[in-house]
Amino acid sequence: xxxxxxxxxxxxxxxxxxxxxxxxxxxxxxxxxxxxxxxxxxxxxxxxxxxxxxxxxxxxxxxxxxxxxxxxxxxxxxxxxxxxxxxxxxxxxxxxxxxxxxxxxxxxxxxxxxxxxxxxxxxxxxxxxxxxxxxxxxxxxxxxxxxxxxxxxxxxxxxxxxxxxxxxxxxxxxxxxxxxxxxxxxxxxxxxxxxxxxxxxxxxxxxxxxxxxxxxxxx
Numbered sequence: 484x485x486x487x488x489x490x491x492x493x494x495x496x497x498x499x500x501x502x503x504x505x506x507x508x509x510x511x512x513x514x515x516x517x518x519x520x521x522x523x524x525x526x527x528x529x530x531x532x533x534x535x536x537x538x539x540x541x542x543x544x545x546x547x548x549x550x551x552x553x554x555x556x557x558x559x560x561x562x563x564x565x566x567x568x569x570x571x572x573x574x575x576x577x578x579x580x581x582x583x584x585x586x587x588x589x590x591x592x593x594x595x596x597x598x599x600x601x602x603x604x605x606x607x608x609x610x611x612x613x614x615x616x617x618x619x620x621x622x623x624x625x626x627x628x629x630x631x632x633x634x635x636x637x638x639x640x641x642x643x644x645x646x647x648x649x650x651x652x653x654x655x656x657x658x659x660x661x662x663x664x665x666x667x668x669x670x671x672x673x674x675x676x677x678x679x680x681x682x683x684x685x686x687x688x689x690x691x692x693x694x695x696x697x698x699x700x701x702x
Contacts (some may be wrong), residue, residue, distance in 0.1 A: 498514055499521055
């Protein structure tokens with residue numbers, strides 16, 4: 484069992500930023516991350532052409548600006564490099580490959596207790612902390628709806644988090660479900676790769692984005 488002031492679950496941008504701020508205040512903390520790296524959503528489950536969707540000055544983590552030569556909309560690889568530099572600069576050292584199976588507040592002790600599995604060694608670890616920060620993100624799990632007939636579909640289907648680029652879909656018919664940021668960018672990438680791309684969305688779209696107009700013209 485290990486006891487610390489603050490336990491942070493998740494080593495994405497929010498988790499490592501929280502740890503960095505605590506480190507500046509010399510408050511002991513431990514970051515637990517189930518993957519083998521920080522920012523796993525950006526490193527493992529993002530398409531190649533992904534960029535920040537708002538200007539860089541609004542996406543900076545606390546106490547560290549982007550390099551002056553960084554583009555206004557930072558691309559995926561640039562953001563990954565920024566995260567890695569942030570960890571190094573603020574001495575954030577996540578404990579990777581730690582899957583939190585149980586977390587509860589011990590009323591008698593007045594502290595949080597976490598039961599954690601080291602997914603590499605399969606050893607169970609126990610952590611106790613006065614404060615618990617959950618920074619697991621809203622997009623940590625890719626969800627594919629239970630669409631009737633999907634199980635018998637002979638072609639390939641995937642969640643957007645598994646898409647890298649459109650090169651292997653050249654000349655193929657591809658249906659993109661949803662036209663949020665990811666749906667529109669993936670559709671655009673598919674069109675640039677000469678895939679026969681269609682989009683469906685469950686709700687009416689009142690204001691078509693620039694990306695949608697570009698995809699429509701290519702299609």
